[in-house]
Amino acid sequence: MTAVLYTYRRCPYAMRARMALLLAGVAYQAQEVSLRDKPPALLAVSPKGTVPVLLLPTGEVLEQSLDIMRWAWVSTHDVDGWWARAQSPEAQQLWALCDADFKHHLDRYKYPQRYSDALGAEHHARQAVEVLLKPLEAQLKAQAQLGGATACAADIGIFPFVRQFAAVQPDWFEALPLPALKAWLAGWLQSPLFERAMVKVAKS
Numbered sequence: 001m002t003a004v005l006y007t008y009r010r011c012p013y014a015m016r017a018r019m020a021l022l023l024a025g026v027a028y029q030a031q032e033v034s035l036r037d038k039p040p041a042l043l044a045v046s047p048k049g050t051v052p053v054l055l056l057p058t059g060e061v062l063e064q065s066l067d068i069m070r071w072a073w074v075s076t077h078d079v080d081g082w083w084a085r086a087q088s089p090e091a092q093q094l095w096a097l098c099d100a101d102f103k104h105h106l107d108r109y110k111y112p113q114r115y116s117d118a119l120g121a122e123h124h125a126r127q128a129v130e131v132l133l134k135p136l137e138a139q140l141k142a143q144a145q146l147g148g149a150t151a152c153a154a155d156i157g158i159f160p161f162v163r164q165f166a167a168v169q170p171d172w173f174e175a176l177p178l179p180a181l182k183a184w185l186a187g188w189l190q191s192p193l194f195e196r197a198m199v200k201v202a203k204s
């Protein structure tokens with residue numbers, strides 16, 4: 001039996017889980033779900049109703065993208081050190097910023113109509129640059145990846161969110177003075193790993 005991954009192709013949390021599973025060499029069967037019409041099988045194993053969710057052959061259920069990533073590498077003994085390299089204080093801090101403050105501003109920038117927020121989308125775009133993109137630029141100026149010369153789980157964890165940010169207003173993003181970050185983003189966007197993680201699967 002293989003693990004089943006309930007996933008949504010364009011969800012950044014699901015993207016990082018798929019990339020981690022592929023990198024760690026863990027076989028999984030992807031079940032693409034409609035977020036508007038979640039399959040009963042998903043809600044039966046994970047009533048909170050977010051993706052990604054990984055159902056293991058043992059019946060164990062992993063309901064958070066970070067847990068899926070950790071499990072992918074730890075269960076395969078992290079032979080290439082992707083998880084270990086991500087434990088540096090710098091990588092951990094950037095990853096935490098991504099999942100908290102950056103995500104907060106990204107949502108309000110991308111979906112202003114969903115939030116009763118007087119500050120406006122542009123304010124949130126600029127805050128997102130301050131809280132994460134500038135610190136990322138500083139780190140990536142000094143080293144090609146967050147793992148150093150070689151990428152780590154934090155690169156995979158953060159990249160889908162930066163991708164989403166860049167896609168809101170590509171021209172505005174392109175004009176930002178963040179050359180190292182843009183080179184890093186372009187590298188991941190062009191990577192065979194990302195291509196594999198984005199292969200379309202039919203909805204169940």
Ligand SMILES: N[C@@H](CCC(=O)N[C@@H](CS)C(=O)NCC(=O)O)C(=O)O
Nearest residue numbers: 011012013035050051052064065066
């Ligand atoms: N903390 C969760 C967040 C996952 C999440 O919020 N996923 C979104 C899609 S990107 C979702 O499933 N939202 C539920 C919905 O839209 O109904 C994780 O890391 O896996």
